[in-house]
Amino acid sequence: MKDKLHPIILIFTGLLLIQITLVPFITVEFVGPDLLLILLCYYSIKYGHTYGALAGFIMGAIFDLASGGALGSMMFAKTLSGFLAGYFCDENKFKERTFTLTFSIIIFGIAIVDSFIFTLLSSTTANISLINLLFRHNILSALFTAAVSLPLILITRDKKLV
């Protein structure tokens, strides 16, 4: 487990920098891709629930610390997302699920859950229109994330990440 966590932490650190500094440039009305989720889904599908939940927990904690936001909100969302993505872990179908359109579909579903949970925990007011947010923004963000994962599938198709 420890050996498996090392590479993801290295790639994650680089992606986190990109997510916080460069992604805002392609973000429209706070709707932007979640690069960390793509990485998390990839490794969760590869290694399963336990790995996904642990990696998500660590990723979320670092993100919360780096962003200066409420500590625990992204931890919760990413832990759950990592665990859920682990349901698609199957050694025999790994390539089929990560290097095809299926990967983007999985990411779309997980991104909706992740974004919604994060929004729910980040909001401190009771007046927030969560259903509205789910339909107007979370789904758009999830679509953006899924769309960004498409070129990544093509780029990483013939390369082994770990």
Next chain:
Amino acid sequence: MFKRLTQLFFSIREYLLLVGLLVTSLTILSFNDSAAIKTVRTYGFGSFALFSSAVNNIASIFIDSDEIERLKKINSELMLEVNLLREYGLENRELKALLSIKNELNHSLIAASVISQIPSQVRGDFIINVGKIDSISAGMPVIDEKGLIGVVYETTENFSLVRTLKNSSLKVTGKVQKSNVHGVITWDGTDLLMRNIPTTSDVQPGDRIVTSSFSTIVPPSIPIGVVREKSINISGLLTDLVIDPFVDISSVRVLYVVQFIESSDVEGLELNLIRRN
């Protein structure tokens, strides 16, 4: 019995781990306002901001940022001045004796750049490249040449966390400039709203919203936005004003921190819900 329990444990260990991690997350979340967690958070974003700042510096090599920043600063100062003059014009028209009102333009502006931003619909926060070393402290308002952006929430030596208008936790007292109707402005995740305004108030779409003199956080008369529409509550007695903010917060890159020192007398009234550190 023990064997069965062991088997049960191993069969559900993934779920136990998940529950453990989720409970840990929620526990940390619930202690977010404690001093210890605040210290960890401040240290965390301060450290990471160093890396973000380095990345931004590399990107800014190709931009003549000094000239742009100088012009934007002049724009911001002019915006404050124009708005103050507009305020005086309205007040003079109403023939009020206003010489005693204290809203002079005597606040200095500190230029800053956004070095990171969280794309979140309910938690629009920025990290900017000025901090305690630049005389920034929590609670100072942040503007650009178009109007109010938010309020400094936390500071480290070199960086600050800005809570923007598009953060559901920030509540700012504003007023309709034409009719002097005051209210609390909040972000509901989709729109900027001034809630619970009496339906009989003289407010029309297109009216300007500025910061109120009741605010303990921001100086009065900083533009916030214009009224897009009025939505009447079920009771019919109160109205929520939907506001189009002047500033496109998601695209802000350069901004200014206003060195505003609040009146301790007014702060005692606690009209705003955000508290200074």
